[in-house]
Amino acid sequence: MSLAGSASETSPPQVSQLAQNCWYAVASSFAFRKGPVAVPFAGHDFVLFPDAEGLPRLFSDRCPHRGASLALGQLEEGGCLRCPFHGWKFAADGTCLEAPAEPAGASPPARSDLVGERPAVESRGFIWMWWGSGPPDPALLPDLPVFPDEAWGHVESSFDWETHYSRVIESNLDNSHAYWVHKGTFASQDSPLSVPVDLRKEDRMIAATVSFELPVKGALKLLRTLSGQSGPLCATTTFSFYYPNLNIVDTSIGDQLRFIFFNASLPQSDTHTLARWVKYSKRKRFRLPGSEAQSIAISRTIFEEDHGVVRSQRPTPVPLDLTQERHVASDILSIEYRRMHRRWLSSEAAVTMARPEPLGS
Ligand code: FES
Ligand SMILES: [Fe+2]
Structure with a gap:
């Protein structure tokens, strides 16, 4: 039996004509506010959630403990995210703050922070994810017309x-x-x-x-x-x-x-x-x-x-x-x-x- 994962487990599918170095709309602001939100994109899985200031944070959607989806977890005070499986808690910058089953006073193990963060901004009713190897360019954010108001x-x-x-x-x-x-x-x-x-x-x-x-x-x-x-x-x-x-x-x-x-x-x-x-x-x-x-x-x-x-x-x-x-x-x-x-x-x-x-x- 091979120890390696199958190709479909290890390599994301190729997407033809995938535009690079631009902002993709990935979730509505309504969904984002209720967060966390799963953002599947070109074979990658991300989790989107608001930090303490309400700004979007976007990480790879895999808990470093046992790989559960953090999008199934819950938001907590201070812009923190709690894993749904064994309750590990992450700060908005991805730092692991708690591993609840550890003995009292123990720190989380090494390499237990979230990874794969991508730039994301909120604008005109959507969260936009920067996709590409270049630095995110705010001038490329789509300039949508003014959004419908409270009426x-x-x-x-x-x-x-x-x-x-x-x-x-x-x-x-x-x-x-x-x-x-x-x-x-x-x-x-x-x-x-x-x-x-x-x-x-x-x-x-x-x-x-x-x-x-x-x-x-x-x-x-x-x-x-x-x-x-x-x-x-x-x-x-x-x-x-x-x-x-x-x-x-x-x-x-x-x-x-x-x-x-x-x-x-x-x-x-x-x-x-x-x-x-x-x-x-x-x-x-x-x-x-x-x-x-x-x-x-x-x-x-x-x-x-x-x-x-x-x-x-x-x-x-x-x-x-x-x-x-x-x-x-x-x-x-x-x-x-x-x-x-x-x-x-x-x-x-x-x-x-x-x-x-x-x-x-
Ligand atoms: S898989 Fe996330 S805490 Fe165990
Ligand atoms: Fe149609």
């Missing part, structure tokens, strides 16, 4: 995609699939298609807007008739993307409804992406019991509709050579995403010439 409610959840993170990002930039993929939920093939307009491009941001009509049927039709509303129900969606992994989908329906959806795509492998999402909507005066669970369930159904098709796309990473797939006017955002991604990957190769050292975990 907005939110729900959040996650979704596992069986594909590369670039395909998830593109599906959140793509409008023209709605009529074919989402006809069971919110889209209608009777409505005219529209191409994105008002394209905005910056170095690491793209955005464009589409307008469309929603089907009016059932209870909604009755409600609109009773309130004297007639004609099509018009909606507008602005799709934005902030490099390397955050999509925003901002939808207004008629004059009444607006919801803003933030989606962070965490690369795991070429065939697995963990999406963490937050959906904001204007707070309603009366909130029915179970409405949050229902809101999450609706989003999940829509993702499952997407996933049924997106996981079939090959190759799983998007082709960066634009001649490899055919493009039409409605693909403008995915074309711009591929250009941006290719630009970043090629410039980083020129600058760094190397991948980061393996983490000390």
Whole structure:
């Protein structure tokens, strides 16, 4: 019997097109405040938690004692983290403070501190992890638009995609699939298609807007008739993307409804992406019991509709050579995403010439 672990235990999966030297959104601020939070990323496991000042700390998610996940543990006073297995306690800088089963007065053994710390900052509703061998550059933090204020409610959840993170990002930039993929939920093939307009491009941001009509049927039709509303129900969606992994989908329906959806795509492998999402909507005066669970369930159904098709796309990473797939006017955002991604990957190769050292975990 070999004493070495299997390859899958010892070497993280390779993730193609994994952008280096940039900030990845890895968890919402809401989840972070409740912490600790597991942050699986490209075959590595991290634990995220707030220190005594509420600042994010991110370490390898392995207890030095017996390898339990500290993300299953609990936060304690002073920004400390307690392991769920035998109760070892760690300070926010990773120092092991207590090993409770040791005789009274004994110090924790050598090499019992947390390892593999990575830079992390909180900004605009998310925790961002620096990934790369270069020094963290605050100027590269994505400049998200101002966040919804107290008048907005939110729900959040996650979704596992069986594909590369670039395909998830593109599906959140793509409008023209709605009529074919989402006809069971919110889209209608009777409505005219529209191409994105008002394209905005910056170095690491793209955005464009589409307008469309929603089907009016059932209870909604009755409600609109009773309130004297007639004609099509018009909606507008602005799709934005902030490099390397955050999509925003901002939808207004008629004059009444607006919801803003933030989606962070965490690369795991070429065939697995963990999406963490937050959906904001204007707070309603009366909130029915179970409405949050229902809101999450609706989003999940829509993702499952997407996933049924997106996981079939090959190759799983998007082709960066634009001649490899055919493009039409409605693909403008995915074309711009591929250009941006290719630009970043090629410039980083020129600058760094190397991948980061393996983490000390
Ligand atoms: S595994 Fe963490 S205290 Fe034992
Ligand atoms: Fe979709």
